[in-house]
Amino acid sequence: MISKTFPGDFSSLGPISDFIANAAKQAGLDENSIYSVQLAVDEACTNIIEHAYGGEGNGEIVCRCDSNSESFRIELRDQGKQFNPDTIPVPEVGAPLESLGNRGAGLFLMKKLMDQVEFDFSKSNETILRMTKKK
Amino acid sequence: MSITTSEYKRCNLVKMTGRIDSSTGDALMKTFKDLQEQGHFKLVFDMSEIDFMSSKGWWVLIETQKGSKRYNRGEVLLANVPDKILTSLDLVGMSHYFQVFDDVVSAVGFF
Numbered sequence: 589m590i591s592k593t594f595p596g597d598f599s600s601l602g603p604i605s606d607f608i609a610n611a612a613k614q615a616g617l618d619e620n621s622i623y624s625v626q627l628a629v630d631e632a633c634t635n636i637i638e639h640a641y642g643g644e645g646n647g648e649i650v651c652r653c654d655s656n657s658e659s660f661r662i663e664l665r666d667q668g669k670q671f672n673p674d675t676i677p678v679p680e681v682g683a684p685l686e687s688l689g690n691r692g693a694g695l696f697l698m699k700k701l702m703d704q705v706e707f708d709f710s711k712s713n714e715t716i717l718r719m720t721k722k723k
Numbered sequence: 724m725s726i727t728t729s730e731y732k733r734c735n736l737v738k739m740t741g742r743i744d745s746s747t748g749d750a751l752m753k754t755f756k757d758l759q760e761q762g763h764f765k766l767v768f769d770m771s772e773i774d775f776m777s778s779k780g781w782w783v784l785i786e787t788q789k790g791s792k793r794y795n796r797g798e799v800l801l802a803n804v805p806d807k808i809l810t811s812l813d814l815v816g817m818s819h820y821f822q823v824f825d826d827v828v829s830a831v832g833f834f
Contacts, residue, residue, distance in 0.1 A: 598746035605742070605775065623775075623807040630777045634745045681816035685792065688785055693778040693815055700814050 589654040596637050596666070597644045604633055604651055608662065615655035616723060624701040625660065625721050631694035632664055632717055640668025640715060657723070659703070664717040670709050726754050733834040734765035734797075736827065740772040743780030751780070755787040755799075764790070764797025767830040771803035781817050788820055798822070802830040 592607055594600040605626045612622045633649055641647045650665040679693045699705050704720035724741035735758050739751055758766060766787065770776075784799060791797040802824045804812075812818040824830035 601744045601746055602742055620807060626775065627777060627811055630744055685789060685820055697778060697815055
């Protein structure tokens with residue numbers, strides 16, 4: 589398992605993406621799967637910064653990656669505000685342009701891109717997001 | 724990351740390089756808004772050198788498309804969309820809000 593801690597700032601999104609891409613490449617994922625993982629992680633980290641921490645500069649994001657012969661796994665940890673994923677609305681797909689909202693596709697997209705998305709709220713002061721991409 | 728704009732006879736071209744995410748999306752939004760405030764609603768976005776676009780980028784394009792299509796005064800066209808980005812747009816049903824062209828010349832010629 590490799591691990592790296594990043595400041596909870598939007599300027600970390602690029603370095604986090606590079607960190608994840610390198611780990612995914614070493615794990616043997618193909619180019620399309622690597623992009624899917626990068627996109628899912630970007631959405632997750634953006635949500636952590638915006639919603640869990642309530643903005644930039646309020647905490648850190650710990651990124652961990654490992655793999656086996658079947659899958660590539662990512663773990664993201666934050667110490668921000670916890671939430672209930674079941675209350676997050678699914679964006680309207682195919683709605684008329686004028687009625688489209690302007691936010692809220694992150695979790696929906698993560699679930700579309702990854703084979704498994706799981707939140708662990710068992711610790712009161714930490715949220716752990718685990719995502720898996722099959723090889 | 725860089726954003727450049729070019730004025731053509733019938734439309735304006737916007738080209739961005741690098742990533743579109745929550746750290747860069749606001750700069751792109753400002754570029755589009757500035758053009759629309761100057762009365763330019765026929766816009767071509769050249770994505771040939773975009774290597775990553777998160778949902779932040781999609782919302783920038785959606786908001787810009789809304790502004791352009793209002794009162795039928797124009798449209799945002801996408802050119803040179805990388806396959807991996809087009810695939811992710813399709814995944815969430817965003818691609819049908821835009822006409823996609825293989826190259827800038829075809830997109831500019833549409834207007």
